[in-house]
Amino acid sequence: MVKKKFQLSSQLTKGLEETVAVAHTYSGSLRIEVISLGKIVLDEDNPRSLTIGLGDLPDCPAKNDPLYKQKMLDYENLLSMANSIKREGLLNPIIVYKAGDLYKLVAGERRTLASKIAGKEDIQAKVLEGKPSPLKLSMLQWYENIEREDLTLWERMVNLQQIISNYEINQGIQKISPKELKDLIGCSVQQATNYCCVLESEDKLKEAIKANKLRNLEKAALVARVVDPRIKEKALEGCINGATLSQLKVLISSTPKLNKPNTEEPERRGRQATRINLGATKSISTVKSLIDAILQVDKYKKLQNIVKDTDWQDFASIAKSFQTLIQEMEKEGVA
């Protein structure tokens, strides 16, 4: 009798193999530490939109502060996050990098401030090994912020402008293409094209975006693409007044263009025309007058018979007679 051989189940073996392989691949890549809030400083290279700072917290901003109003608004906006941190703790760690004894903030300004309001003394942070390159920094901020619901179009544009500038410097190129932008931030080509379009638009459109009067990228891109300044202004106005995308498209296509004196030869497109299309009409009397006029001409008088049996109530009959008349006239012309 053959003795029984014992071995591990294939499932356990697979589990063991995978665990070790994953541990090797990702070692050190998800390092999260708990650091003191007092050791966090904002990165001066990292533009911020909030006026409130760690120094103003955890209490409400001082009333004699010249920026009191704005700071109070920031403070109130942070309260609900502070509340959730108090109750559930911080769900996603912030990102910092070590700078001497301190940690410079890469992403998570709101979470840091809200933790301070929540009365915390420390915070969970993913600590990067060193200062990230400007491109990496702007990319990290993009990834961190893009899912934020209250992120304005303007904030996105500012962040993107940084990414693009850093990328152009890195690659030594003049201008990023929508395809490159798509690969860089992982959006669709259409979106990348829209972003490029809006970033290159003139100040009036950007001002409206900055003032948060225009929040939709597609609409902004539609306005940015309009060449005619008068239509553009109208479209922007429509946008601000809440026009939908389709309303905006109609508005742009239906506004008559400016009557600019046309000094240039119109460009000819497509194949060379080899025949004349006489067009179509619903007006029977127009066709009848035309035929009558032709038959007045001496050399065509003999073609009277062609139209003799035409049923003048029937479009098909009239068209047939007219076509035959034209054909006979052509023959007459050649002769």
Added chain:
Amino acid sequence: MSKIIVNATHKGGEGKTTNSIMLAEYCSVVLKLKTLVIDMDPQANLSGRYLEMEYDQAYEGGKLPPIHPEYEGTEEDWDGRSSIADIFFGKGLYPYPTWISNLEILPANSAKLQEAEAVTKYEVLEKVHLQLKRFLSLEEVKNSYDVVILDTPPSKGPLTIAAIKAASHIVIPAQMEQFSIDGIFGMLQLWKQEAFGRAKDNPIYLVGILPNQIRNIRLHKDLLNSLKETKGISDYVMPMTVTKRAVYSEILALDADPKCIFDFDKNHIGRQEYGKVCKYITDKVFNHG
């Protein structure tokens, strides 16, 4: 910086405590290193080897460390007892001397460790997880010891996680039996999770899986071979095994003589066998820079 070795597996009876004792005594007696052994297991078995533990009236089956020999009765914030559990309750620690001159111990306090182990509230849990690491990172602790050995409870709870978070090296003792190997899988998962989050200059090394309590039976041989043939794992199965021997239990008895395996004759089979294991582990630990 001191090396911190944790013996961990969440299955009981695999030889964590025995291996902690052997390693602590090898480091202090044979290698003459300044050694601290920490008992994180509420069962307090390891503590009982070096200290005369007292039975806690307030907690069934629980044990208390004895009054510290240096306690004078005049200290304000100290009741004279010190256990590793005190780090979770914001108290200072006073390691106890042992009958081995280079070896000190921070014993368990059953009730307090149970309390820390039972923590589930997220915020407190976070503190428990990191508290041991914070303590062992203190300059005075790092300067006092060359090596720290951590013994853990048979669970994957907060105390085991705290020990793994504090460790620089992990050893997984395991019998070559089905449930034990399932236990290895669980521990590798913890190691993996911890490795993800470590800084490049502070990694956690898996020293290896120690095939323990091996008997001359087909099951043990086959499963060991099966484990060695598993891709990726083979590098982590220690090349030597620990045989199931009476001497490893006998030295733990209160009136054993000698008490330490490394005080046996140099040719003693038990001393030789465990000596090889401890040499393998400490070579790996101290050669990792």
